[in-house]
Amino acid sequence: AQPRPPTEAEQAFMASHRNLRELAKKA
Numbered sequence: 001a002q003p004r005p006p007t008e009a010e011q012a013f014m015a016s017h018r019n020l021r022e023l024a025k026k027a
Contacts, residue, residue, distance in 0.1 A: 006014070
C-alpha cells in the first residue's frame with residue numbers, strides 16, 4: 001500500500017506539535 005501524502009490538517013497538526021516541542025525544550 002502506498003503511503004498517502006498528509007492532508008493539510010495533518011500537516012498543520014504536525015507543525016503545531018513540533019512548535020510545542022521546541023517551546024518546551026526552550027522553557
